[in-house]
Amino acid sequence: MATPLSDTSLSPLRTVAVVGLGTMGTGIAEVLAGAGRDVIGIDISEAQTAKCVTALEASTARAVERGRLTGPQRAELLARVTTSTDLGAAAGADLVIEVAPESYEIKQQIFRELDGIVRPETVLATGTNALSVTRLAADSARPERVLGMHFFNPAPAMRLVEIVSCVLTAPAAVTAVTNLALDLGKEPVAVGDRPGFVADGLLFGYLNQAAAMYEANYASREDIDAAMRLGCGLPMGPLALLDLIGVDTARTVLEAMYAESRDRLHAPAPVLKQLSEAGLTGRKAGRGFYTYEAPGSGTVVRDDLTPLEGGSPTAGRTVRSVGVAGSGTMASGIAEVFAKAGYEVVLAARSEEKARSARARIGKNLARSVDKGRMTAEAAAQTLERVRPTGTYDDFADVDLAVEAVAEDLEVKRQLFAALDKVCKPGAVLATTTSSLPVVACARATSRPFFFDRHALLQPGAGHEAGRGRAHGADRRRRARHRA
Template identity: 75%
Template sequence: MDTPLSTIAVVGLGTMGTGIAEVLVRAGREVVGIDIDDGAARRAVAALESSTARAVVRGRVTEKERRDALARFRTFSDPRAAADAELVVEVVPESYEVKERVFRELDAIVSPTAILATGTNALSVTRLAAGSRHPERVLGLHFFAPVPAMRLVEVVSSVLTAPPAVAAVTALARELGKEPVAVGDRPGFVADGLLFGYLNQAAAMYEAKYASREDIDTAMRLGCGLPMGPLALLDLIGVDTARTVLEAMYCASHDRLHAPAPVLGQLAGAGLTGRKAGRGFYTYEAAGGATVVPDALTPSPGAGAGPGTVTGRTVRSVGVAGSGTMASGIAEVFAKAGYEVVLAARGRAKADTARDRIAASLGRSVAKGRLTAVDRDAALAGIVPAGSPDAFAGVDLVVEAVAEDLAVKQRLFATLDRVCTSGAVLATTTSSLPVVACARATSRPQDVVGMHFFNPAPAMKLVEVVRTVLTTDEAHATVREVCLRAGKHPVDCGDRAGFIVNALLFPYLNNAVKMVQEHYATPDDIDAAMRLGGGYPMGPFELLDVVGLDVSLAIERVLHRAFRDPGLAPAPLLEHLVAAGCLGRKTGRGFREHARR
């Protein structure tokens, strides 16, 4: 099978098939487009004409190159047009019945040496191959949408696939300017195998009314740097498509995290399949459009502040407890927003060191033109270092950022209860401990709220505002208003393990570790798949090494204890690396080797 793959047939001319055809003709291949729907064929031609015209305008191709590319694309309604193809890529609907029928037809049409590729991301390549006369030539070729822009291609082998077929399509993918990743046959492969579990958890979180769709999506965009929130992404992919993929994953894994959230079935059953229908989790201006329009679930301005017209208490001064990186960052945020800040640590020397850290950070902002020298001096002048929490006696809000240890936090909250004036709001920055446990250490649990900042606090806009069953609307509104004045974006959530971001992020990271543990893929391939196929700023193993494997393990254990779901149990490989002292960048070794700092 050392064919150069100069003539390629694409069966199915929907959005994905049209995108594949475009990258092939622009790479000089003769492309035979096949679709039983003449309308689909016409739309494919029109789309190719439009996209290549834009490429000419942008100077990416010449007019002659455009005409030549269009001449290499021919469409037919009869599968027999694929007779001379050296490679056939099918991208018909995700149905065994439909795909198996296509493969049976192709078996009788194409040369025995032609390669047959399925574009599935959910169905078994092995099953499709087994039904073919020549299973050794069947493999998976999973592109990502939009095909011209996304660089990842997963090349999927079954136990029946001949290595020369894999080598031929891998070489083709590289010639197309793509990054091929070799994977075995299991539902979802690498990228979707990780992505759809995360999307399913987000759907379940929304279904449980734990947080609004807007807050879930905003939290993941701002907290993780993702290009799109999970519910908006489900609408883009198609709610019905996502449910099909998850059903296939669950059948293979029997992991409850892959069992489709009931809301996916309810939406799909009602025809609310996302953008293509004009409505899914969100409502769109038109079917197939991307513009979201308000609907009955869209929050009104200020809706997050609590029922009715509840407003927060006046906050002029803020106390920050702690002297580490997070405490310093939070103090800097409040000082730049014009608040009087009392920065208290265990001893005046630690508080002075934290203030010096803030001064250095503000100095860097001035050097980069993000802050004026006058504003820097004003912010620094507003920070008063102190050696004990007694200095918080007159502040209106206290934010603690001490060690992530419940006993330590409870002792501090008991002290704050004694020191702080009546009406002061007390906030914890915990990312994994129950906020209510901190609240119960005081005689005023109604005034205790969670304020989960993200690191680095001066740069990250997200704050998860966590209210317990005891928190008053007034205390909750106070924290939201302070966040907004400080230039942060507050999202509301209840007091349960992981809140929004960590509850969705860390199971995804844990599942990535399981893929490596099961020898399904390497950390490099998985990182590449999520960066190139999912648009993630960092791959899961890059992120694990940055966060710290010990920190990740601790959060995984909290989630597992809270939800008692076997699928949330920490991957043994993660536990073993932590036990060996391989904690990531901070120790010089995690999933990769790093230079010691």
């Protein structure tokens, strides 16, 4: 059967209606207007339409200040955006992008109403993260023109747009929105219809686990975020990202994913519901996992949960000398970090030869830093001087902290800890770098379970912030433990 979209190529999508002017709608409207599109912004809430206009005025004013727009360009951009609380305003649109809340009923209602409002060839795109595009299409009068156009937050900054098609989608509609995305300066990727598509399908299980970890008091919010930023090199920690996405939005996305997948990974952590229902929805509300300067601001301010600057949960002894057990990448990296920070380090391996070659590796690393201008030759020599290689753990007799980075094998570690327990002085802290073994099992191999710590240094040891002395939550706590 011939349909309005089955065999024609669509003209460039000049006029675009954006339905829902919240976090996503406001950003998408800015991107579209910035690329010369006429934008009809629609929201059921008059207050939201006003908020959207204010946000556009503010962000374009910032763009003028930064020299990215001229005054007249800004005026033209703003003039291209009109707003309404009536869905009927979408009548003249070539494309409608729906970014209303993540509720199937709300979206279905909007799509049904649009069927009676827009032209037959108008493309209808949903910005859903996790609801079924196929079902929305099938429930509408013209399934072939319905697809997903999944922008990322903040829409003006994030380059990815997932273009979601299903078995019902007309190729001409996909081509038209793909070309539009390119024209907006985005990187469109073509994906099929499954909850979360590619990026969120992988991301949201992780965010949910971070929320659950926080809820279980496993670590503080600052330390969970620091672990993922500094340990995994991500630009933002998961709890800060949940605040950016919107805790309520994340919760509904997870609910939708869970309803589809029935995978416990997506069953929303209760804390997401509690925060949402308390109105603590993240940046947009000024409070979520963190507290912000004002609603809509990204500047975190102190609150009751913020750790004290330089605060230490316990007073205690100072660590002056450190023993590092092992001769692999982690051991030499950790020894390098401590030596750079000014600690005397005993580097012990199964033979003196192995310890010497681990020290030589540190020397090479330091020489590279000198070549790159990151440290002086003198500082490198002094650092290496602080590392004393040895083939016997007996040389740990005077260390204040012993860190093991030997094989990831519980029996090997237990034997090592039993040996360290005999050699190390009373009160010395014994630390394991294990990433998967039970720390308590290592502790039980010793007679000093209270002087035991899992020393969370991550590979490559020397490259991580832990060694740079930043007064970060995780680092501060770690230093405090060193004093314990």
